[in-house]
Amino acid sequence: MSNTRTDHSEWNEHSERRELARLLPPPPHPEPSPSQLATRRDMLLAEFDRPRPFSALTTRWRGLVVVAAVASAAAITAVTLAPDTSSSQDPAPPATAASVELLDRIAKVAYGQPQSPAQDNQFTYLRTVAHTTTLSEAPDGTMAPTATTATTERWTAVDGSRAGLQRRDGADAKLPAVDHGSLYSPTYRLLSTLPTDPDALLKLVYADARPNHGSGSASTAGADHEAFITIGDLLRDSVLPPQVGSALYRAAARIPGVVAVDDAVDATGRRGVAVARVNDGRRFEWIFDRATLRLLGTRTVLVQDSVWGKAGDEVESTAVLAQGIVNTLGQATRVEAAESSH
Numbered sequence: 001m002s003n004t005r006t007d008h009s010e011w012n013e014h015s016e017r018r019e020l021a022r023l024l025p026p027p028p029h030p031e032p033s034p035s036q037l038a039t040r041r042d043m044l045l046a047e048f049d050r051p052r053p054f055s056a057l058t059t060r061w062r063g064l065v066v067v068a069a070v071a072s073a074a075a076i077t078a079v080t081l082a083p084d085t086s087s088s089q090d091p092a093p094p095a096t097a098a099s100v101e102l103l104d105r106i107a108k109v110a111y112g113q114p115q116s117p118a119q120d121n122q123f124t125y126l127r128t129v130a131h132t133t134t135l136s137e138a139p140d141g142t143m144a145p146t147a148t149t150a151t152t153e154r155w156t157a158v159d160g161s162r163a164g165l166q167r168r169d170g171a172d173a174k175l176p177a178v179d180h181g182s183l184y185s186p187t188y189r190l191l192s193t194l195p196t197d198p199d200a201l202l203k204l205v206y207a208d209a210r211p212n213h214g215s216g217s218a219s220t221a222g223a224d225h226e227a228f229i230t231i232g233d234l235l236r237d238s239v240l241p242p243q244v245g246s247a248l249y250r251a252a253a254r255i256p257g258v259v260a261v262d263d264a265v266d267a268t269g270r271r272g273v274a275v276a277r278v279n280d281g282r283r284f285e286w287i288f289d290r291a292t293l294r295l296l297g298t299r300t301v302l303v304q305d306s307v308w309g310k311a312g313d314e315v316e317s318t319a320v321l322a323q324g325i326v327n328t329l330g331q332a333t334r335v336e337a338a339e340s341s342h
Contacts, residue, residue, distance in 0.1 A: 092224060092257030099260040099275045102288075103253040106275075109293045111246035118325045120159040124188050124239040125333050127153045127322040128297075129267045133308060133315040143307050145315070149267075155329050160187035165329045183208055183230055188239055188325075196243040198250035205230050205251065224256050225279045231255075232286055236298050239323050261285055266297035267319035281306055282315065295320055 095103075118124070129151050135143045156164040156175065164175035181187040183205070195201045209226040221229075231252050235245065252258060257277050264274035264287045274285040281304040287296045299317035302308055308315050324333035 094256055095253050095258035096260060099258045100253045102260050102273065103249045103258075103275055106288060106293045107246040107249035110240075110249055111242055113242045113245070115242055116325065118158045118188050118192075118239075120157075120161070120189070121327075122158045123155040123164065123326050123329060123331075124158060125153070125155055125322065125324050125326045125331070126237065126239065126320070127151075127332065128236075128318050128320055130318040131267050131314070131316065135307065145308055153332065155326070155331075156187065158188045158325070160189065167330075183234070186234065186238055188241075191234070191238060191244055192241050194244050194247070196247045198247050198254065201244075201247045202227070202251035202254055221279065225277060228252065228255050228258065228277045229284065232284065232298060235286065235295060236318060236320055239325060264299065265317075266299065267317040268297075268321075270296050270319065272296050278303055 153167040160178040209223040261274040276285040297319040
């Protein structure tokens with residue numbers, strides 16, 4: 001991979017660094033896009049031939065749910081769209097210096113978060129608010145985006161050996177035991193076994209991403225973007241041991257194409273700074289509180305006009321309201337995600 005950095009006026013590094021220096025507090029330590037849909041659907045469904053555990057909390061945020069009429073207006077098919085960036089595109093430049101610096105500072109904060117050891121008879125708890133965009137085909141054949149909102153709580157056994165619980169907008173559903181889990185549906189116990197060395201951890205993430213999304217695969221996302229999405233899902237949808245969370249942030253700083261964003265807003269309106277990666281006309285952001293650098297949530301924003309809307313429109317966002325370890329199903333923790341600074 002070339003180490004030559006390409007200048008992009010949209011992501012001017014000097015401007016990023018200057019803006020981040022203004023927005024962020026001093027570091028704690030001085031270190032250094034109705035027929036086209038049908039065609040696209042048939043092509044992209046091939047990517048999902050590999051069985052993958054379904055996330056009970058929220059659709060993996062690299063996908064957007066499409067509701068399309070097929071055969072008749074009464075027949076509706078839900079399709080998950082994956083990015084269609086061609087693997088033949090030029091390689092992305094290295095992560096920008098501003099994003100590396102920001103992720104380094106976030107990693108230090110994550111490492112210092114207090115957390116008691118989790119016992120196998122306990123549960124991880126996660127509470128989120130999510131906005132999701134769907135496309136619906138009208139009788140005249142036009143496609144219109146519709147936004148839906150859901151508040152979700154999820155309890156998962158620390159070791160995965162017992163059933164969990166999901167509470168979405170007040171409705172409860174039992175979640176099956178997941179045993180050891182995987183990177184796409186991890187248990188806390190699995191997460192606690194991940195490497196805390198960023199290079200080793202990133203190698204593990206790429207080992208899963210490359211066979212299905214790398215060069216020579218049928219994937220349209222690419223291994224780099226899949227790695228970014230996988231790490232983002234782990235950060236947002238999991239309760240992480242502090243050392244692992246810190247290592248994930250440092251690993252993300254090694255992924256090509258990662259940039260810094262000076263202003264982003266989560267699903268509850270909290271504003272912050274973000275690290276992001278652009279793919280298929282969309283920018284995938286991880287949003288952090290300006291003052292505390294704690295994760296507020298994630299969102300997907302259009303960077304070019306498409307059937308989903310105009311450039312700048314948000315198509316998906318999630319706010320993380322609480323994460324923690326609890327003793328029983330139904331028990332909640334206090335709101336742990338910090339209020340944003342304005």
